[in-house]
Amino acid sequence: KRRGIPEIIFAETKELEDIRKIIKRTLQKSNSVIVSRLKKTDYPKIQTFAKKLKVKVKTGKKSSTLLLFKKPIKFQGGKVGILTAGTSDIGVAEEARLVCEAMNCKCITSYDVGVAGIQRIFPILKEMIEEDVDCIIVAAGMEGALATLVSTLVDIPIIGIPTSVGYGYGEKGIAALASMLQSCSLGLSVVNIDNGIAAGGIAANIANRTIRKKE
Amino acid sequence: KRRGIPEIIFAETKELEDIRKIIKRTLQKSNSVIVSRLKKTDYPKIQTFAKKLKVKVKTGKKSSTLLLFKKPIKFQGGKVGILTAGTSDIGVAEEARLVCEAMNCKCITSYDVGVAGIQRIFPILKEMIEEDVDCIIVAAGMEGALATLVSTLVDIPIIGIPTSVGYGYGEKGIAALASMLQSCSLGLSVVNIDNGIAAGGIAANIANRTIRKKE
Amino acid sequence: KRRGIPEIIFAETKELEDIRKIIKRTLQKSNSVIVSRLKKTDYPKIQTFAKKLKVKVKTGKKSSTLLLFKKPIKFQGGKVGILTAGTSDIGVAEEARLVCEAMNCKCITSYDVGVAGIQRIFPILKEMIEEDVDCIIVAAGMEGALATLVSTLVDIPIIGIPTSVGYGYGEKGIAALASMLQSCSLGLSVVNIDNGIAAGGIAANIANRTIRKKE
Amino acid sequence: KRRGIPEIIFAETKELEDIRKIIKRTLQKSNSVIVSRLKKTDYPKIQTFAKKLKVKVKTGKKSSTLLLFKKPIKFQGGKVGILTAGTSDIGVAEEARLVCEAMNCKCITSYDVGVAGIQRIFPILKEMIEEDVDCIIVAAGMEGALATLVSTLVDIPIIGIPTSVGYGYGEKGIAALASMLQSCSLGLSVVNIDNGIAAGGIAANIANRTIRKKE
Amino acid sequence: KRRGIPEIIFAETKELEDIRKIIKRTLQKSNSVIVSRLKKTDYPKIQTFAKKLKVKVKTGKKSSTLLLFKKPIKFQGGKVGILTAGTSDIGVAEEARLVCEAMNCKCITSYDVGVAGIQRIFPILKEMIEEDVDCIIVAAGMEGALATLVSTLVDIPIIGIPTSVGYGYGEKGIAALASMLQSCSLGLSVVNIDNGIAAGGIAANIANRTIRKKE
Amino acid sequence: KRRGIPEIIFAETKELEDIRKIIKRTLQKSNSVIVSRLKKTDYPKIQTFAKKLKVKVKTGKKSSTLLLFKKPIKFQGGKVGILTAGTSDIGVAEEARLVCEAMNCKCITSYDVGVAGIQRIFPILKEMIEEDVDCIIVAAGMEGALATLVSTLVDIPIIGIPTSVGYGYGEKGIAALASMLQSCSLGLSVVNIDNGIAAGGIAANIANRTIRKKE
Amino acid sequence: KRRGIPEIIFAETKELEDIRKIIKRTLQKSNSVIVSRLKKTDYPKIQTFAKKLKVKVKTGKKSSTLLLFKKPIKFQGGKVGILTAGTSDIGVAEEARLVCEAMNCKCITSYDVGVAGIQRIFPILKEMIEEDVDCIIVAAGMEGALATLVSTLVDIPIIGIPTSVGYGYGEKGIAALASMLQSCSLGLSVVNIDNGIAAGGIAANIANRTIRKKE
Amino acid sequence: KRRGIPEIIFAETKELEDIRKIIKRTLQKSNSVIVSRLKKTDYPKIQTFAKKLKVKVKTGKKSSTLLLFKKPIKFQGGKVGILTAGTSDIGVAEEARLVCEAMNCKCITSYDVGVAGIQRIFPILKEMIEEDVDCIIVAAGMEGALATLVSTLVDIPIIGIPTSVGYGYGEKGIAALASMLQSCSLGLSVVNIDNGIAAGGIAANIANRTIRKKE
Ligand SMILES: Nc1ncnc2c1ncn2[C@@H]1O[C@H](COP(=O)(O)O)[C@@H](O)[C@H]1O
Ligand SMILES: Nc1ncnc2c1ncn2[C@@H]1O[C@H](COP(=O)(O)O)[C@@H](O)[C@H]1O
Ligand SMILES: Nc1ncnc2c1ncn2[C@@H]1O[C@H](COP(=O)(O)O)[C@@H](O)[C@H]1O
Ligand SMILES: Nc1ncnc2c1ncn2[C@@H]1O[C@H](COP(=O)(O)O)[C@@H](O)[C@H]1O
């Protein structure tokens, strides 16, 4: 049995009623469930539904994702750093945070770091190194250069999330994806555009592994 | 200073003479250097050149990559599993292995696993779990389903390498890349098509981190 | 004359009034007609219209397709299995079912099979083999791996329908299409993204042929 | 166990020596093996190698594929029609034929049918109907219209193979693939560009199924 | 001075007020103006506006295009045939008709010809040949095979308009465009997807030239 | 029967021996045949072969196309102007010329017109207007602006041929194709990239029509 | 410190409340701020907000961009010419103007120049030359030929902005981008589709440099 | 007359003999000519040819471009900085240098700067600022991040040249192009992939303008 991987419900292509049913069914066999890419109007309705079910909810800033859980989720030692290049990337980053937390990790976040003011990145990375994070997630849109930059500066595994921010040629995250995949800096791997779920999943996996070995 | 990350020379767009010069210059300041994507005809010439320089060489099966080093590289405890779907993916997998070994890790490899005979995958994964690998690299071309499959079966972090094997729509690794990025299984992140270097770099990073924490 | 192929009205780019006219005109010369890709708001209106015309209607779960017919359609022996990877693929699968039924076949369906729990697929396939289906339709989005998987497990002809479920690189069914076309497993052919109509058409053709030969 | 599906060796990305080894290993456990996409220069060498192994060989016209087998392969009743639009599509069509024959089917072929002279297609289809083929494979490049045309004329299942013939926009089979997938005619499904292997596999599957049921 | 070419206002990216101004300004220096790709809600408003300006209006069936003119436009002998594959292509075809009529030509139209029932095309083409049309416009979506088919049957110049009808791979007219460009039949040239304006312009140019020479 | 359309042999994907056979077979039933996209080394061999067959040959400057014919082809009055933007487009333009001549037209050519020196275009167009050409073919690579420019200056039908000249984004004729299709100038239609055959075919069709009407 | 580069807020992916906060925060440390790609409904709200903040506002015609500033911005001598091909490009051009003005430049604008009436372009360019502009920005959609044309006529540096005007193949600015990048005329460089901000930034940079040197 | 813009011969699609002729013809009316994208084997032949013509030649390191000139080209004050990320970008950078020098500018070059060692970039930029360059060209392949980085650090106009270095998704310069176009840093505009000619042309234009104004 794979431990620590929560159930994910991909809400975008589902009716509200179906989402409710799947939540209910899922919480019967597991302690937590994540609902991702909820329509704006469904978001509060699922929060209300959670109340009715008497399960707890964690939300993310500017995010379309919710974490529902029955018993408190214990922190087990794994730590993940999460950075965003701009404020538009925060929703995706928060999605990753919710997955990490559902998987018993603690997150150190720093949003809106940017490439424009490179000097701002040094104290942030310093803090993450001191916190001894096991993995850093970098969410960035447009040309996505922040992920490359961070991975040239530390030897911590980096997970890049290209975000769909931007317009014109390379829009919808395509430029950021291409540029992260082409990055000539070692130590960076990538998940799909806007896929905070996948980034959180592998980051927590990495962090939890470190912990398990230490035990 | 980032530790353990070897210098990589990207040989594809360079003249033999330039490659030699860069190797020499690099080995003056570091113990090892990796030369990747060497032309077929340059491969043996760089081996000969290494001899003349009196540095040691590690080669990879069916690979266009060489690892040159001065003092023996010590194993420090990190372990990486490497799988390929077919025999055509071996060159890329070996490139990843050389990077991992240059970064002080040990590799457990199993090539030509395939999706066709799913049952073959269970004993292989069992062995890797017993060896307690910290990360598994999966190189697969065509539709790249092996990476998805493996990541549904274990909770070890998986690094997928789409390979440029295949023809027709989705050729040159595009189908495998798309399918790994779209994978609905948690625990998988991806590097660029045929980029064994990048996969080895992040895998070794993950493995070495585990070790460091254990210390 | 080609037998058993029902008329299809592609409603997406048509006005309600036109759809009504074409239905009427078509039912004058044939027993049944399928209306596909109806706008959400037109769906009930066409059902009402059918009532007024005194023709029977079959609907599909979560589907935008309707089957209208005058005299009952007889089952003639052909059997088709229909699988979906997730609940989001059901609408497309149901569209295929309606076509098969309009073409005198019986369908054995199993929705939301997934790749995550591979073990779940064995009893389903076993049942389909026992029912002696002549063809299996597999609808799957995201990375579409289920179609490959199924075709490695049985020697029944498989028709893959990539669905437009997913986001990021390879979205809109492109990853699923590419991965089904690249599949290294024999016995799989493909129709266009979300095209349940085409899948139903060829599957029923295959099933009906078997029957005709048996006669 | 899946019956009748031969082993396929994808030779394009393999060294001659490896191909020889895999042939040998494969023929130890099965009666036949297909080697596809052989380099021009490797083609006669594998024929010679087959002689040395004392196994029989079937070749295809203008094809890069070989069928090697130990005991004669028996015809079991399944029949497949194979059409090409032009002479440039013959190599791919022959690849499909070899797979069908390896899977115990008989093939009725008609190459260079074209769309330009539509009237030429009627007697050919008439013959195939009289031969009672269970499936028709249509290989066509450029705009690939022949597959659409044939599928409007018969109610036999059609497998379209887009071929990589053509130049300019839509070259490399992309126009033919797109046009076959978009075809508004029922009864057509598609395999990847130039993939005679996949087409042969599903066509023979369909034909063999018919036979089995008749038994 | 280029004769017979009317002014075209591309309305899609313009505000209603701007469109009105440009119409007014244009009609001061020329007898007619065409407004294309009007928003649904702007369509009647421009008709009302024309009334107020006391200029005449010609509309197209299912079209977003209007022809406004002051003095009656005289027929000068040029004739253009216009065909559509389906009813969804009519709007685009009508746009072409309005341009042809603004350019003093007469149009013989036949909509919803289809490829499915090839026999229906013969009487239509016969009529067009008897009417002695100088050019035939063929509007077709999905796989766009009708344009190829028609151009194999007559030696009249054909202008193909791929339309944005269809879904899945090759949607938005891409498959139809690719297939018309790849067509192996001589006598066919192409305008951009849904561009009835361009098709009408060149068709009328061809027809008018014929007339001029005859004079 | 379609008159004046010569047989075309697409040589690129054919063996020399096959090309010879098809030429022979074709010349038995028609007076002329065009062989296009001959490999450089096959070009003189087909010329020699023509001599042996005692048929006449017309070649094109920098072209891969040959026109073979038995009896002299008579000029019947149709005239076609042919322009190229640069010297790299001449081969494609000459291919179009051969088709026009095979179809009984006369060509007025002017190669290497360019956009850089716009003033050079005026005397050329003036000459073509005086010669009373019925159609102008414009072959242009890179950004293909010449076709747009010409079509804004005359009211003669223009056939644009995007050529595969250029590199970087939009290479292989893609930028020229897109820009010709997007051209906001009326009177321009397009054939596929490098397809001089198709351009010649429709241009001669247009020219011949004019003549026929005049008769 | 980089001088003259204003802060830009990319509003498209931000909530109104966030935009307000960032404006406020930015104006605390700098004299001006540009807000680009505001939603239609947010546009007036930010104007109102500016009033409340007691800062001045400059708007652009048909533009989604606003310039907010505290103290008047002084003209320092740099001059930029701005052209558009059509009226649909004006919004983007105005965005560039606002950036130039924020960066202390003066703009000479001429909108709706077109390619159709080439003669119209000469007096406009003459005026710009007499005004001694340091750089010319050309915004053009569809096939974007105006940028090429202008750069062949003057030796002033040209910045091309492809705009997302157009439909069909090459839509969303892709044809204009490709054609500007492929332009065979020297003196032209390009920014991303619809990116008036970037064009204004580099144009003003060029103009300001000229001034600084003159000092 | 546009001053200072040299004639460019695009050699890639031309025969050696044609190149020679065009060089000769061009040098009759102008002092210099640039030949770009020469085949490797033609490179020395054109140098020899230049000798025979008694004109001088400037070559570029690793470049396929040559500058031929009759009278010495005078430096007129314009200065351009040229950077490359890696050694593989040098050929393209040198092409730009030759154009700048042909256009009377002086170049300060620094090749193989990289992003990996960011600190290395500061002294280089400092030198360029002190030299008071009017424009900086940045050539970079793979993810092209160097252009973004440089443009965040200085307020000198930057011209980015994406180079075709790299492999996998985003190869052939596509990732670098997309990332430079998406760059969220002001002051950067772009030319086509590998187009050192275009970069040199606009950079020299910018530099020369500055000079002219100073006069
Ligand atoms: N376990 C799975 N394996 C493969 N694909 C899946 C799986 N679960 C869901 N999918 C795909 O993911 C999409 C969403 O699934 P669902 O959330 O169940 O609607 C569907 O298109 C499925 O094809
Ligand atoms: N008459 C035709 N109708 C449709 N496609 C054709 C026709 N002739 C040839 N083709 C296609 O054009 C390509 C070249 O044909 P061929 O010249 O006969 O080798 C092949 O891929 C054929 O599929
Ligand atoms: N005469 C023209 N020449 C070139 N492009 C034009 C011309 N007129 C309009 N355009 C382009 O076509 C689009 C629509 O123009 P307009 O209708 O004037 O808004 C704009 O993006 C323009 O760039
Ligand atoms: N440190 C770097 N930072 C960014 N890009 C680089 C770096 N080094 C090399 N590149 C790019 O990677 C490609 C190969 O570089 P090189 O191996 O130095 O030839 C070139 O196109 C460079 O643009």
Ligand SMILES: [Mg+2]
């Ligand atoms: Mg920011």
Ligand SMILES: [Mg+2]
């Ligand atoms: Mg295998």
Ligand SMILES: [Mg+2]
């Ligand atoms: Mg599911």
Ligand SMILES: [Mg+2]
């Ligand atoms: Mg043929």
Ligand SMILES: [Mg+2]
């Ligand atoms: Mg129809």
Ligand SMILES: [Mg+2]
């Ligand atoms: Mg020229």
Ligand SMILES: [Mg+2]
């Ligand atoms: Mg205009």
Ligand SMILES: [Mg+2]
């Ligand atoms: Mg370097």
